[in-house]
Amino acid sequence: MKKIIEKYKSMPIQLRASIWFLMCSFLQKGISTITTPIFTRILSPDEYGSFGTFNSWYSIIYIIVSMNLASGVYTTAMVKFSDDRNILASSYQGLTLFLCSAWTIIYLIAIDFWNNLFSLTTVQMLSLLLMVWTSSAFSLWCVEQRVSYSYKKLVLVTVIVSFAKPILGIILVCNSDDKVTARIIGLAIVELFGYSVLSIYQMARGKKLISKKYWAYAFKFNLPLIPHALSQTVLSSADRIMIKNMVGERQAGFYNLAYSISLIMIIFNTALSQTLAPWTYQKLKSNKAEDINGIAVFSMGMIALLNLLLISFAPEVIRIFAPSEYAEAVYAIPPVAMSVFFMYLYDWFARFEYFYEKTYYLLIASILGAALNLLLNYLLIPICGYIAAGYTTLICYMVYSFMHFYFMRRISQEQLPGRKIYNIKHILLITSIFMLSSFGLLLTYKHMIVRYCCLVFILAEVFINRKIIITKSKELVNIRNKK
Known part of the structure; x- marks a missing residue:
């Protein structure tokens, strides 16, 4: 064991970070997989199908609402504008907040139309939009951690959130009549408390939510993708x-x-x-x-x-x-x-x-x-x-x-x-x-x-x-x- 620890400590920071980032990916997917047998037994096939449909709509709406900022443009920008990362991070968090807020207003203007289009309730739609913001904010923060090889904080947040989601979900589902909505609310609550603080931290650190230069770069780079x-x-x-x-x-x-x-x-x-x-x-x-x-x-x-x-x-x-x-x-x-x-x-x-x-x-x-x-x-x-x-x-x-x-x-x-x-x-x-x-x-x-x-x-x-x-x-x- 001592030799293994010494060998680990002798690894370059890039390799250690790569290992931990991969473990975080396994953990996020692994916990979801391990808890599947629990949710298939406390949810009926109809309810499990409805929750699966919600996730499908979420993955589609996420790209439209968040512009998929954390994928592609942000990693490139982190490298290209490495001397200005704090302002870059805060401005992209600001852009994410602006986009999610704007789409939420659009939804509130025509609630019945959107609910009928997606076959979701108002609570489910609002939870979805909240999760788009929190997930995008977390993804932006993750990119910064990966670029700077700061794996310890990422591991801590991943472990806490990965375990909290199914635990709270099981509690809410078992004590609710609308089990699908309870499962969705459980995810939204954990992400709100687990991820929003990361967005607030980056915005407070950079102190600039709107940057014409970086916002224009984001639109130019990501819209075609x-x-x-x-x-x-x-x-x-x-x-x-x-x-x-x-x-x-x-x-x-x-x-x-x-x-x-x-x-x-x-x-x-x-x-x-x-x-x-x-x-x-x-x-x-x-x-x-x-x-x-x-x-x-x-x-x-x-x-x-x-x-x-x-x-x-x-x-x-x-x-x-x-x-x-x-x-x-x-x-x-x-x-x-x-x-x-x-x-x-x-x-x-x-x-x-x-x-x-x-x-x-x-x-x-x-x-x-x-x-x-x-x-x-x-x-x-x-x-x-x-x-x-x-x-x-x-x-x-x-x-x-x-x-x-x-x-x-x-x-x-x-x-x-x-x-x-x-x-x-x-x-x-x-x-x-x-x-x-x-x-x-x-x-x-x-x-x-x-x-x-x-x-x-x-x-x-x-x-x-x-x-x-x-x-x-x-x-x-x-x-x-x-x-």
Whole structure:
């Protein structure tokens, strides 16, 4: 233990901060996942579906109301205007407060219209707008902590808020007739007390809420990115809203559970992406693009394997996370889990668009992907039910990956003529094996012995190739250590 502590203390501050920031991300998602079995048992499927729909609307409205300031422009501004960070922080907190206040006034002018549009009550809408402000304020504060590698305060706030949300939520839900609103109010109260103080601190420190220079920079930088961010959010959230409106709240609850469980795998996507994205950019900058393929293909295989294990144990996972009335949700897990794989796949191609500043490709792919998702949901959900939403999501992310691959090839031909970046045959082989195995496991859900035999075969293949896996895993660890 002493050696571990000494080794930790000898790490560069950047590496220590990176580890803690990653742990905070795991904690936020992990607590939410761990408490899912509790909420599925104190909320009915209809109520759980309504809460899932609220979260979907929240993710969409958040981008519109807050302009997604904490994503993109603020990190860039923190680096570009590093000598003026206090005023920058206070002015962006001021801009966030102004935007949220303005949209709240717009809502209050036509309460009935907005309530009917989103199928939410006045209390739920006001709570949503409050959470947009508090979450955006917290995200802005987080960026400053990450840029300055100040991880201790971030860890403290994350731990307190992550535990307080489910604890207060359980108390309020168990003592309320309107359990959905109680769950939402619990989140809003915790964020208000946990995050607002951070906004007030930054505003008081910088003492300048309005900055023509920084506000103009924010509008110029982020407004063009809103359609991209909004399209991505629609692609991931619209299905739950459409299921509720087309089929019913109960079915939305089933799908929301399957979607939440499948998205656990995004934690691994995020962990690998945070490690490998800077490394990828460095390879492109150093004119060593050919080095990318080996690590990229191996990490794709890892993500495919993890999602395959989730699909294998889906019936058992559903029984752990929810009572028996949610059992049919198991059939929505495979297509959504396969979608998670394609989310990771397209990210490797999209990095070329970011690095070579061809972000209009991102916008094209996002808008087309979201439009296709809405169209397929509209056509198939009424005919095939809520399970169809999982397959429309899968189809859209497959198309999304192909579009980004196509754009990557175009960029490579311009920037890296004559050079082969990815071995597409290996990527197609991994993808094909993963897809065939996933659909095969889906067919075994009513035959436990057959499914377990398939699982033993998968694990045996992992054991046989353990030396290759260990060697490549060490390379991933070394990449993180060099950050």
